[in-house]
Amino acid sequence: MNTVVLKYGGSSVSSVEKMKALAQRILQRRDAGLDVVVVVSAMGKTTNHLLELAHEASSSPSKREIDLLLSTGEQVSISLFSMILNDMGYPAIGLTGTQAGIKTKGLHTRNTIEDIDVSRIQKHLSEGKIVLVAGFQGVNALGDITTLGRGGSDTTAVALASKLACNAEIYTDVQGIYGVDPRLYPNANKLDFISFEEMKEMAFLGAKVMEPRSIEIAHRFNTAVYVGSAHEDVPGTWIKESDASMEEKSISGLSVSENVMMVNVRKLPAQAKHMANLFIRLAENDINVDMITQSQHPNGMMDVAFTTSLEELDMVQSVLKTITDEVPQCEWDIDQDCVKVSVVGIGMRTQTGVAAKLFALLSDADIGFKLVTTSEISISYTLSKKDKLRAVDVIAEHFHL
């Protein structure tokens, strides 16, 4: 029998009533002859509520205990969902991350999935049961409960589908993947298909629909992922291996990230060891650096600028303090008036002149940029916040996104 992994997010399971409505949709898949695994998130605002309790308990709660606390949210969801399906006459069973064999490694609150022992899931599927798996969580080698960080339930679903060699279907509040966020550009087109590479690039660049990690896993295992509406019966978007038709378009998508700040470090001695030292320290503190530029001056000094996410503000400041302790003449500032606009398209590989066209568009619209970086299939600009919507407009209009 064919298997499918369905994933439902927190807002679609925010009440028992909503779960009952979803159950109908799940049972249609079951009745169509599929073995069904359902990954569910915590109900509605549960995770936020638990985090509030944690911060009431401690100003800096231990991350191991945060994981222990937050993982209860999904456990409640799978229990209730399983009861609902059983009540409708369909045998079902709920499994925590631990019970579902989801082995993780890494740091608490941001673990990664190391492997999944799907034998218990397969056993229950072969018994004819619908298996509900708690998203976002797993168990580490110490037997401690771990969570997967932001977008973790998507990661659970895609990793499970990869291991079970089937498709993953992610049901959310949006109808699919758009070339541009419709809230920024109301004429945005919904895509029927997008390649793993484009989606990954868009996710890294700030598109909020899917986390990059899930797409990476899907890409590695060639697991097709569907993203669609949890509530409406309208076609969504398939994320899958690229084919020739996809390469015809030079640009498939545009994404905007506001969760970005630019860090300028000036007057570092122009030696590779100083550059290395800076980025090793940042990495040691788990700070993901995105765009980097460096410029050398005749006086033997260099300036380095990089972007990172706003959450890292405190951590970045403390790293930079250790740098200035060692290199006292070094100066730094952090620019929070930033937004990153990126265009993505696997067509860029074969079509020339896309970058040139983009520079011309921005220049004609009198939009300056602070940083620019390019990859094989994307170009990203860091702009001032005031220019965000105009940049989206001129690019989306020109490339018919």
Add this chain to the structure above:
Amino acid sequence: MNTVVLKYGGSSVSSVEKMKALAQRILQRRDAGLDVVVVVSAMGKTTNHLLELAHEASSSPSKREIDLLLSTGEQVSISLFSMILNDMGYPAIGLTGTQAGIKTKGLHTRNTIEDIDVSRIQKHLSEGKIVLVAGFQGVNALGDITTLGRGGSDTTAVALASKLACNAEIYTDVQGIYGVDPRLYPNANKLDFISFEEMKEMAFLGAKVMEPRSIEIAHRFNTAVYVGSAHEDVPGTWIKESDASMEEKSISGLSVSENVMMVNVRKLPAQAKHMANLFIRLAENDINVDMITQSQHPNGMMDVAFTTSLEELDMVQSVLKTITDEVPQCEWDIDQDCVKVSVVGIGMRTQTGVAAKLFALLSDADIGFKLVTTSEISISYTLSKKDKLRAVDVIAEHFHL
């Protein structure tokens, strides 16, 4: 270093603020040089709230999923409590029933503890950590999360103390064990000590402070159990092995159970197999039968009466229907106008005439009874509800409880 197991119930951990107040009391024990294990229940009304969700999800939720659901309550408590202690500068770690090595067997929602692998707890204690253990839960041989039924957190605490060869201290809303429930008899005396046997008898007979199962475990392992107030610094009651001084009193306690109904089965053929059949069916349905009487008639028929708890009403009725299907002339009714009043005292073993005195007291007060049963250290009467308070008064007054 000496170890102690402390247990706090749901109403004493109903908010983070209350937990912080309790943390101070726990740290006093730690500062006094003890290794501390703390068993906590779910916060306040959490368990009831989760049960409401379960009944919204399904009219007859699967018991396995009920356990999966309810166990999140204690997991939230240990996470938050651990954060609070860490925040106060005391290393602490929260362990679920599974992580604490609590192995259970039996039926979901009413499992019993089979064994506890305390090695992880001991490891953390030797690291100088305060160990918070989720009460009421464990894991069965299938890896499924189980719960221990009513009073389960007390059972967790006493079983842990037994395995760690230390005392258990149960902190609750009451100040200790009373000879009579003070709500029924305001002049009731709080006991400094009570023997395992008396406490077990009183618990079985309806005293609500401790569940019989915990006392059984304590008795088996000779684990001293203290019951006291979670909020006030007043002496509570030690439950421990009996000594000579305890035997001087003929009666230590009186307990009243209102959760009782009497089942009368009439016109069964007076053969042992019919009696056996009835009680085997009841046992198969997990119905605990308490008092039993049987009377034979010259016509070859017998009447059987027994008491059981009110929750079993539906189940008892369906069992009795199968009996009348097989023995059509048999009749039955259920009497819910029942209350059970029991007196307990290990002194009864050595002092004669206690039963006679009780019969005389009830008779003088013109109180009739429906059933009476005696054990080595207790006598129980089933009375009409209207006679409850008068019976308590005459007995408590006569025996200075």
